[in-house]
Amino acid sequence: DAKTTQPNSMESNEEEPVHLPCNHSTISGTDYIHWYRQLPSQGPEYVIHGLTSNVNNRMASLAIAEDRKSSTLILHRATLRDAAVYYCILRGLITNAGKSTFGDGTTLTVKP
């Protein structure tokens, strides 16, 4: 399975944008890039996913490099409730659609 690499931790100030990077140099052509986050004592929560084009939703934006070997999750205005562990994972559309390893993720700390 293709692996992803993320920084262990990042800090942000409240109300400021946050850019969370992810490297996935061995991504295959059919792998989607997914982002989940996990708040303390909760299960992972879906954030966003994409294939090639940049994606926006109510929670965040996903910027995907042209060669697809890296991506960046963008939180436009961090709030204290965004403090969580953010996971970047690769997942096929049909085959291996559920089989994914979350990795260690990036622990985001948001300072007031």
Place this chain on the structure above:
Amino acid sequence: EAGVTQFPSHSVIEKGQTVTLRCDPISGHDNLYWYRRVMGKEIKFLLHFVKESKQDESGMPNNRFLAERTGGTYSTLKVQPAELEDSGVYFCASSSVGNEQYFGPGTRLTVT
């Protein structure tokens, strides 16, 4: 709409005993997944149901673990007999046709 629910939220059993975890997916979701995080490790995929059929059970650690999804609705994960290394948090997730998975809050299993 109710989310994914898991029962119990916490279970403490002795080594050698049996424990059964239950997951109720979001109504109408054909895909159901089990994951777990053992102490200090990352979240790992265990298996994937499509309706009542096991699509992928390659992540099941050994034959002490048995997952069922009779009728294609709720699922159970039985551990028999439980060992110390089985302690951790067991997550269930469900999805419809798309890639977005909805996770439950998890069951914390402690084997003493």
